[in-house]
Amino acid sequence: xxxxxKKVSPRDRWADWAVVGVVIVAxxxxxxxxxxxxxxxxxxxxxxxxxxxPAGWLLDEKAGFIVKVSDPNSGLFRTTYIVQQELLxxxxxxxxxxxxxxxxxxxxxxxxxxAYKLFQVDEVxxxxxxxxxxxxxxxxxxxxPFRETVPVVVEGMDYAFVEGGKAxxxxxxAAEPDFAVAEGRFxxxxxxxxxx
Amino acid sequence: xEQKICCVCHKPVGEDAKTLGRRFYCDEHYAKVTRERKGxxxxxxxxxVAVLLFVALIEVIISIAKPTLTGTPLLLTGLVMALVPxxxxxxxxxxxxxxxxxxxxxxxxxxxLGALLASALGIPLVRDxxxxxxxxxxxxxxxxxxxxxxxGFVQEFLKYAAVRYSVYLSTEFDERVDGVVYxxxxxxxxxxxxxxxxxxxxxxxxLRMGMIRIAVTTLAQxxxxxxxxxxxxRAKFEEEPVWWLPLGVTIAAVLNGLFTFVRGEITxxxxxxxxxxxxxxxxxxxxxxxxxxxxxMRRANKLTLAQAQGA
Numbered sequence: 136x137x138x139x140x141k142k143v144s145p146r147d148r149w150a151d152w153a154v155v156g157v158v159i160v161a162x163x164x165x166x167x168x169x170x171x172x173x174x175x176x177x178x179x180x181x182x183x184x185x186x187x188x189p190a191g192w193l194l195d196e197k198a199g200f201i202v203k204v205s206d207p208n209s210g211l212f213r214t215t216y217i218v219q220q221e222l223l224x225x226x227x228x229x230x231x232x233x234x235x236x237x238x239x240x241x242x243x244x245x246x247x248x249x250a251y252k253l254f255q256v257d258e259v260x261x262x263x264x265x266x267x268x269x270x271x272x273x274x275x276x277x278x279x280p281f282r283e284t285v286p287v288v289v290e291g292m293d294y295a296f297v298e299g300g301k302a303x304x305x306x307x308x309a310a311e312p313d314f315a316v317a318e319g320r321f322x323x324x325x326x327x328x329x330x331x
Numbered sequence: 332x333e334q335k336i337c338c339v340c341h342k343p344v345g346e347d348a349k350t351l352g353r354r355f356y357c358d359e360h361y362a363k364v365t366r367e368r369k370g371x372x373x374x375x376x377x378x379x380v381a382v383l384l385f386v387a388l389i390e391v392i393i394s395i396a397k398p399t400l401t402g403t404p405l406l407l408t409g410l411v412m413a414l415v416p417x418x419x420x421x422x423x424x425x426x427x428x429x430x431x432x433x434x435x436x437x438x439x440x441x442x443x444l445g446a447l448l449a450s451a452l453g454i455p456l457v458r459d460x461x462x463x464x465x466x467x468x469x470x471x472x473x474x475x476x477x478x479x480x481x482x483g484f485v486q487e488f489l490k491y492a493a494v495r496y497s498v499y500l501s502t503e504f505d506e507r508v509d510g511v512v513y514x515x516x517x518x519x520x521x522x523x524x525x526x527x528x529x530x531x532x533x534x535x536x537x538l539r540m541g542m543i544r545i546a547v548t549t550l551a552q553x554x555x556x557x558x559x560x561x562x563x564x565r566a567k568f569e570e571e572p573v574w575w576l577p578l579g580v581t582i583a584a585v586l587n588g589l590f591t592f593v594r595g596e597i598t599x600x601x602x603x604x605x606x607x608x609x610x611x612x613x614x615x616x617x618x619x620x621x622x623x624x625x626x627x628m629r630r631a632n633k634l635t636l637a638q639a640q641g642a
Contacts, residue, residue, distance in 0.1 A: 150571075153573050154488070169461055172466035
């Protein structure tokens with residue numbers, strides 16, 4: 136583009152590098168601010184369960200769950216964490232009762248959602264104890280009640296476990312493209328919950 | 332003994348050559364460096380007025396015709412609106428810069444480079460890598476710092492780079508005020524691409540809201556770029572310290588970030604949005620910036636001339 140370019144003096148070259156250096160430092164500080172903001176949490180206690188959910192998420196106290204929080208910035212379908220307590224069948228082993236509980240929840244979810252498909256039910260370890268994990272998918276046909284939008288494929292994950300003699304289900308729901316990233320934060324949310 | 336050469340045209344100059352800082356000038360380029368070029372400033376102020384008149388015109392058309400555009404016509408109307416502020420500036424600039432216009436191709440290339448950098452780096456960095464929309468609103472402090480450190484520095488560095496690594500070293504960049512001219516062109520290119528992205532990502536926009544937002548983005552991006560341009564203009568023709576250019580980019584980034592924050596705060600009224608407040612803020616900021624740059628440039632030129640007469 137430019138013609139007759141002059142040779143750059145050492146001082147000008149240093150000035151160029153200084154600009155680049157200042158911008159890099161600013162962006163590194165910006166990145167640190169982003170990480171700090173994303174990891175900031177708020178606490179909420181209900182029915183003996185205290186959770187630490189991401190700051191900026193919306194808490195829905197009227198949803199009928201112990202906890203329901205959702206991310207208002209996660210696009211058409213809000214990434215959501217739900218904590219609920221369920222009755223446990225005491226006539227069978229703990230793992231059999233948890234598997235039955237997860238299957239029942241799955242059945243009722245299949246009746247209220249579109250194209251529901253249960254992927255897998257596994258025995259896993261969470262919070263240092265045995266648990267049952269279910270993964271599934273469904274289609275949210277109207278993710279935004281206020282405007283016409285395309286349906287969203289939602290991936291879900293339930294962790295069911297017994298603690299203090301009660302059965303709890305921790306649920307993650309996220310749009311399919313966001314699920315992998317959301318899963319890591321959700322596990323941290325699950326592990327940090329305090330149950331009395 | 333080392334031969335003295337003009338720092339603009341690189342031709343040999345005599346022993347009695349004029350200097351600024353420790354840079355030598357031939358007579359022709361020394362005269363040019365300190366030229367006032369009132370047309371540059373007049374076109375800047377005219378741009379502000381014309382953009383406001385364009386917003387008023389759209390407002391009148393909306394009030395009278397009450398257009399109900401949808402789909403492709405809405406998208407195309409939005410895209411035309413996104414281009415209008417840049418076209419207005421080009422027209423004013425060339426009408427008022429008749430004495431020695433900058434080569435049209437250079438100004439256009441810097442404009443396109445600004446747009447290209449916005450599209451290739453500016454928007455993806457801020458929106459996809461830093462994802463500022465996810466965390467900026469967490470607290471007031473986070474909002475201010477994030478707006479400066481991420482939005483401000485990314486945008487202002489790219490506009491600075493569009494000038495510094497293209498036309499800056501050419502012989503066409505031969506006056507202090509050229510820094511402001513080319514940086515404003517880069518800022519307008521950057522703003523135009525931000526506006527096109529805004530229109531396209533929303534598949535067309537509400538005409539009133541869209542026009543105001545386009546006007547605000549244009550005025551702000553062009554004015555903050557002008558600040559870096561002032562520092563670039565002086566850095567080329569004077570022996571400024573190493574921290575001079577970083578200071579220019581930092582001032583532009585801080586003002587850009589603060590503007591982004593304040594605009595967000597004053598346009599939100601409860602659960603509704605009042606974009607007119609943003610337009611008033613952008614107009615005041617743009618006018619003050621151009622007036623401040625005009626006086627700073629004039630002062631620098633007067634000092635130079637006074638030194639030359641004293642020597």
